[in-house]
Amino acid sequence: MNLRSRWVMFASATLVAAACTTSPSDEEISSKATATLKDSFKAAGQAGLDRLDQDDTQRACSSLSGKTPPREIAAKIEAANLATVKYPADGKLLGDWKNGEKIAQEGRGKQFSDDPKGPVGANCYACHQLSKSELSFGTIGPSLYQYGKSHGNSVEVQRYTYGKIFNSEAFIASALAAVRREQRTPRLLASERHNEPARIRARSRRRFGGRFAAARRRRTSATKRRIVL
Amino acid sequence: MAIGEPMKIRAALSGDTTEIKVLMNHEMETGQRKDAKGETIPAWFIQNVLVTWSGKTVLSAQWGTAIAKNPFLSFKFKGGTKGDKIVIRWVDSRGDTRSDEAVIA
Amino acid sequence: MNRFAWLAAFAGLACAPLASAQSTTDEIAKYRAALQDGNPAELWEARGEALWKEKRGPKQVSLEACDLGKGPGVVKGAYAELPRYFADADRVMDLETRLVWCMVRLQGYSDADAKKNPFGNGADKRSDLEALTAYVTSESRGVKMSVALVHPKEVEAYRIGEKLFYFRGGTHDFACATCHGENDKRIRLQDLPNLMTTEGAQKAYTTWPAYRVSQGELRTFEWRLYDCFRQQRFPELVYGSDAAIALTTYLAHNANGGVYDGPAIKR
Numbered sequence: 083m084n085l086r087s088r089w090v091m092f093a094s095a096t097l098v099a100a101a102c103t104t105s106p107s108d109e110e111i112s113s114k115a116t117a118t119l120k121d122s123f124k125a126a127g128q129a130g131l132d133r134l135d136q137d138d139t140q141r142a143c144s145s146l147s148g149k150t151p152p153r154e155i156a157a158k159i160e161a162a163n164l165a166t167v168k169y170p171a172d173g174k175l176l177g178d179w180k181n182g183e184k185i186a187q188e189g190r191g192k193q194f195s196d197d198p199k200g201p202v203g204a205n206c207y208a209c210h211q212l213s214k215s216e217l218s219f220g221t222i223g224p225s226l227y228q229y230g231k232s233h234g235n236s237v238e239v240q241r242y243t244y245g246k247i248f249n250s251e252a253f254i255a256s257a258l259a260a261v262r263r264e265q266r267t268p269r270l271l272a273s274e275r276h277n278e279p280a281r282i283r284a285r286s287r288r289r290f291g292g293r294f295a296a297a298r299r300r301r302t303s304a305t306k307r308r309i310v311l
Numbered sequence: 312m313a314i315g316e317p318m319k320i321r322a323a324l325s326g327d328t329t330e331i332k333v334l335m336n337h338e339m340e341t342g343q344r345k346d347a348k349g350e351t352i353p354a355w356f357i358q359n360v361l362v363t364w365s366g367k368t369v370l371s372a373q374w375g376t377a378i379a380k381n382p383f384l385s386f387k388f389k390g391g392t393k394g395d396k397i398v399i400r401w402v403d404s405r406g407d408t409r410s411d412e413a414v415i416a
Numbered sequence: 417m418n419r420f421a422w423l424a425a426f427a428g429l430a431c432a433p434l435a436s437a438q439s440t441t442d443e444i445a446k447y448r449a450a451l452q453d454g455n456p457a458e459l460w461e462a463r464g465e466a467l468w469k470e471k472r473g474p475k476q477v478s479l480e481a482c483d484l485g486k487g488p489g490v491v492k493g494a495y496a497e498l499p500r501y502f503a504d505a506d507r508v509m510d511l512e513t514r515l516v517w518c519m520v521r522l523q524g525y526s527d528a529d530a531k532k533n534p535f536g537n538g539a540d541k542r543s544d545l546e547a548l549t550a551y552v553t554s555e556s557r558g559v560k561m562s563v564a565l566v567h568p569k570e571v572e573a574y575r576i577g578e579k580l581f582y583f584r585g586g587t588h589d590f591a592c593a594t595c596h597g598e599n600d601k602r603i604r605l606q607d608l609p610n611l612m613t614t615e616g617a618q619k620a621y622t623t624w625p626a627y628r629v630s631q632g633e634l635r636t637f638e639w640r641l642y643d644c645f646r647q648q649r650f651p652e653l654v655y656g657s658d659a660a661i662a663l664t665t666y667l668a669h670n671a672n673g674g675v676y677d678g679p680a681i682k683r
Contacts, residue, residue: 115579122659126652140584383454
């Protein structure tokens, strides 16, 4: 064999050897990431390091890396979370709406900078539109403006709404991850509708199609006009 | 304390007009804010600004609590040649004062 | 006034809210453009440059021999290539961690002393690290982001950062992806960049550090991560921690190709 062929062989062997050096697997990176997290935070105020311990739902959703869960996994997550929902013993699910607005507006609570004895709000307006008069609303979640008008307030709707507020994962797995490539539609997602009784779906079709569709489109574009600070 | 921080001054001649831009280092406390304990943070703000060009006053200002923290002042005046000295001086509500110079470019 | 004049006046009034909503947005855009001039961040840049050149610490040495990745003392363009692996530390470091390293190794500060005041608060509690960060980043203005992933630790930092980006935790099940995973979303009235796209990552990463008007301070990327986690109801992110560096590596590399435009000014 001449010198040139020997060099070519040597170079190829080195390349092959380099390619075969294994980089850490996905599992290894995952466990390294969890360990890194534990070493990178310290307890402060009311937030202890136990807040970094994931429950099954959080772990399952995190492992999806932003993709929508397959239907079987989503169903398992929803079932497990639905089991945690506790309805009031007296069956009264509608309360004082003025108090609801206050809770929806309150953004404080649970941060390590918050006073543990201070208010703990639901911070709904961070992600949702609710009342007509509040212009400072977020768009991470769907608009809840005219929720009662479009959903009605039957017992089934009340139980669905109460349950969703109690534990949002009970009705759509990885709802808050919301990392779909395509834009969300203003209407309920197909998988949300999957859990609704058929007659509510039918009512939604009547309301969201036809002559209401134009009004809905106008409302959607109006809410998109936003004040950039 | 903050007095040691210099202003950033830019003085540029364009035609027959000089434009002065100055960024000042000052907390400009209004006296309305409360600290974490709930106590009022005392007012502390620039009250007077004087800008001179080769010794001649080109701007004199009286400021109050509506002026923002780290205030930015920009204005023009007719006149000036490259190399002329601009001096900017402020006096605040505590009686502290700061003076910085620049040259028209 | 005749009937048509009244009608015209009434129509004008009725149209006013719509017209003013649009003009409000335009006016705020004009206001933001005007704010670019006289960005108070320049005061931090000036103070940072002075700190870089001043002989300080127990060893009374300046930071002018500090190697930010492009050779000792080379500040120009350094931020656009950070985070990166440093052999002397055997670690991937972001700018702030590297500044602490130089303050300790060159100037003789203890690690605790160097890190004791990362986020300033008013005239009496100024942060040297924020000033130094402002200066160093200003020297990368106009430079294209080019964070390489060559060393295995750089690759690992990126991959760990990616995992952390999707890590849902805390009382509210929030991950970075929860808020930064879709286009055209906002929290209340604050627009959110979609950090899962190149465009979003570039827009976001090339505008930190920034003078945060609501804070009255210049805030760095380590601060941004710390404050995001606070609002996610996580415990406190440790300054210069591996998680902070991993996430910064992930986002900075995703911003590659974007022109660095800091220090900027934000609400």
